[in-house]
Amino acid sequence: MSDTAPATERVGIVGYHAYLPAYRLDRGEIAAAAGAMARGTRRVAGYDEDTTTLGVAAAQPVVTGRETAVGSVWLATTDPVYADKTNATAVHAALDLPPDIVAADLGASVRSGVVALLAAARDGGLAVLADRRGGPAGGTDEREGGDAAAAFLFGQEAPLAVVTANASVTAEFIDRWRVPGAPDGAAWEERFGEQRYAELAGQLLAALTRAGVDLAGITRFAVAGSNARAVRTVAGTAAKATGVAHEGGDLTGLVGNAGAAQAGLALADLLDAASPGDTLLLISLADGADALVLRATGAITAGRGEPLRAQAGAGVPVGYPQYLLWRGRLAGERARRPEPDRPSAPFAWRNRAYKLSLTGGRCRKCGAAQFPLPRVCYQCHAVDEFDPVSAAGQSARIVTFTVDRLAFSPSPPLISAIIEFERGGRLQCELTDVRAPLHVGDEVIPVFRRGATVGGIHNYRWKARPVYRPSEPDAGPEREN
């Protein structure tokens, strides 16, 4: 009933990042639709974001520059965009990872999040926890859910925090469930699950103790789970056992509960605030209970990026009707334009380096960068003389732009621009997350997003989004220019 496999001291988290989509929705607006009231906000993925793109956004800063160090990819979500077909492979492709590693989905259960962490910890892998959570219009799940992702790369080279122990207990009972394919899930009376999770947490802490973990030596801990009542109760239990206060309980009030990504947000938040030498405990409550114990190293201070809370405090307000349109809960008016054709699978496969990895070529003869990889250089006409060059992660500038009210878009208008990369090369692409008037020369960065879905095929492609400095106001999604 318990798994207390000895953790390898040397393995730890070498990089991590939590990604919150740009938009936040006021819970009071949602609740008002059902004649209720609610406080706080939740994060909302843009219309062109799904769990695959959220996962890429979280993982990109983590793996950039160390692609070859990634031993495996574990994508955890309750909202996979494909069944039968693996979703982690698109994440793998967008991150331009080496082909000789496994990329697998875990899901579609809340527990898959923490399991991705445990799996990645075993083989120097990349755990990508990404989720979009919703529910019946105006209801609790829609209000309390959140869209977010977090990614953790495990390895042995200069870890920010080493894994010192883990433990798991498993139990079958009905607390939260959803039939595959159904848009909405359901939960049993919270108190029933609360009792089960309280028992399981007791067993989990005992297992940790048996594994040699000194609970009194834990300096920070967080509890994740989709049963809010159970999370509170177990947090109380753990606080008693460790003698320190629960952290991160307020995150769900800002972001919402991100399902399978919730354990990732909780862990990222622990790491964001950790000092060297801190012992961190993550507890996940989902169809059992899982724990991960880590010790922060001296590398933690310099090795982390933008903290989760810096993003959690920001966000562009989005109206509830816009959210319902984006989620397809309301059918919007269609443009009087033909819908796109189904993307050709062979074409997409031939074009995969550009389409999914934003890779083109730099001419060996004249140095001109161009996207996608051509056969003939536009500048010196050399044939097949190119080295691969990736634009992912590069900054770019707008050469010229337009707001297209005629073209088909899942969320009109379609805003596009010619952009030029700092290290050369230009392309025409769609802009997304535009929230202020555009100008020639504005800075943008490429982001991996989903275009239209036709015939069940999701058309992934790279777009670009404007870079907004913190001093610039968040005026809401740009509709007029």
Next chain:
Amino acid sequence: MGQHSLADRVAIVSMGCTRFAEHFDKSADELAVDAVTEALDGAGLTGDDVDAFWLGTYTSGISGLALARPLRLVGKPVTRVENMCATGSEALRAAVHAVACGAVDVALAVGVEKLKDTGYAGLISPKTQDDGTRVNTSAPANFSLLAPAYKNRYGVTADDFRAAMTHVAWKNHANGALNPLAQFRKEVPKEAIERSPAVAGELGVLDCSGVADGAAAAIVTRAEDAHRYTDAPLYIKALSLVTGDGAGAADPRYDYTTFPEVVECARRAYAHAGITDPRAELALAEVHDCFTPTELVLMEDLGFSARGTAWRDELDGIYDRGGDLPVNPDGGLKSFGHPVGASGLRMIYECWLQLREQAGPRQVGTAHRGLALTQNLGGAPGDCVCFISIVGSRLG
């Protein structure tokens, strides 16, 4: 190797042109029959008398059968050609080349387009199967890219540029109001143009050419045979085609304020026609005003206005019907309408009327100059096809 002038070797001896309009009551076949029949009747010919046919259509027919079948052409070589908005001109180019090389005595070119059967807004372009990676922008969005880039490069204020765009639309509508074949036959106040609903970038609906159905046809013969069919032929002085290499979208040197394809195409056309000062030598120019900023940029690329000044020349009335160089006296794409495959030959049709002084109330006062230019642009800034013809009413 080289491209050589065909000046004065081939003549247009008859033309036909339907009204350009929302012809909900006519098929592409019927429009083709209308234009071809008018051209044949004008020359006193039947289909049997024509040695070869070229049909230009962008979306409205596949293969030469799309012309041979409705006209019941028996035993004739009939070919369909396509080159985006230069499609109709491409048909003329093929017919002229066939006559010039001696392969045939009489050739007919017809451009036909049926756009109003789709039920969609704007132009629906055929697409090859792809993977959906390219951003699927509309034509007005593509050409609206010119405006921010042009203003930025030349420091033109938003108000001045808007006024120049408005003048293009206003002028072309005023011209079209006098044209019985134009899609829109009324003047449009400048305020209405500036208030029209936004389509893309700074373009409103009234900055965009009309989506229309229509057809136009021309019959060509050797120049020395022309007077068998008409007293007043038009002679082909130059036909120039430049298909871009698409590098604009990749090349940082391209700045979206010009069409390099047009510049090169014009250089060759003027050389073949012996033109050195186009603004003074041309009686009129029929140019591809698909969207109002396009006409402004074309005035510079065609050498009519100096760089960065076309907006001012336009506002000064240089290109009005009574100006130094009348541009689009028939109303242009803007008001005559733009059935893609027919537009190139429609432009030639206006030259046919104007140089022969048959244009009625919109007759330009410059016809005595004896030379006219037509120009088509297909594609998008940085990635386009350009065709230019020079036709003249006199030999030599």
